[in-house]
Amino acid sequence: MARKVDPNNMSFLDHVEELRWCLIRSIIGILVGAIVAFVARKFIFDTVIFGPIKKDFVTYQFFCKIGRLVGIESEFCDPNFNFILQSREMSDLFSVHIWTSITVGFVVAFPYVLWQVWKFISPGLKQQERKYSSGFIIISSILFFIGVVFGYYVIAPLSVHFMLTYELSDFVETQPSIQSYVAYIRASALASGILFELPIIIYFLTKIGLATPAGMRKGRKFALVAILIVAAIITPPDIASQVIVAIPVLILYEISIYISKFVLMRDARRKRKLAT
Known part of the structure; x- marks a missing residue:
């Protein structure tokens, strides 16, 4: 058990001990989410992970309808996914199952992990700054989840559609491994989630x-x-996909400018109050 220590009177070893327990509690939270995901493998894989290779995936239907509205019969209406994911190594399926479960566990436990990190750094902050802890955790979690959803429903399907319908020659047949496909889906969701934390980083x-x-x-x-x-x-590598991804990030950058301005104005007001 972690021992109770006065946050205002902690030695270096006390900080190390507190960091150790912060990491332990965070890992436990991730493992709990990973175990749930491991058990719910049918839903996680058949519905979520393999969703972007289904012709009726919501993203493809959306872009198909957009195309028809402007009089274009888009390739999204009937994507040519004529392939079977392959397991090429004995350990592929188990390895994919484990790492996907851990990834889902991290995504689900993200607010809890963030809370543990905040608990560790909060003793070094001023009382006024600690008041914003709940808002920080809520906003960071919302941005992260929005990013994950954006990565899954926009980046992943656009990439999958392009890569798996791209044709080089009749002599080449696309038969991707399950490792490469699942890793791409995981990376798209996580990278987007982290990217959407830009306003918090700027803060x-x-x-x-x-x-x-x-x-x-x-x-x-x-x-x-x-x-x-x-x-x-x-x-x-097509302009349309890059623009679709770049637009929300540019919006986040502009929002971050106003966040930076707000922080400086608030700190200035606080200094003026202390001076009077």
Whole structure:
């Protein structure tokens, strides 16, 4: 059991011990979610993981309807997914099952992990800053879940559709391994979830003086290039997919500028009150 220590009078070893228990509790939370996901493998794989390779997946139906509205019969209406996922190693299925369960466990336990991290760093913050802990955890979790949903319903299906319908030659037949497919779905969801934490990252960078509204406005063109590069990495190599991914990230960047401005204005007001 973790021993009770006065947060204001902790030695280096006390901090290490507290960090150890923070990690242990976080891992336990992730493992609980992973066990639930491991047991619910039929739903996790047949419904969620293998959703983007089904022709009636909601994303394909959405883009199909959009195409028909503008008079275009899109390839999304009847994607040519003529393949079977292959297991090429003896341990593939079990390995995919384990790592997917751990990933789902992390996603589900994300608010709890965030709360544990906040509990560890909060003793070093001022009383005024601790009041925002609940808001920080809620907003960070919401942004993360929105990012995961965006990655799953937008990035993953666009990438899967492009990669698995791309034809090079009649002599080549696409038969992907289950390892590569599932890893791509997991990476798309997690990378997007982390990417959507941009406003929270900017908040803390502003608090420590590494980000300012003026600097972010000045560097907007460089940020645009960086966002387009990231979008090109995590999406298929077509302009439409990259723009679809880049737009929400650009919106988050603009929101982050106002967050940085809000933080500086609030800190300025606080300093003025202390001075009077």
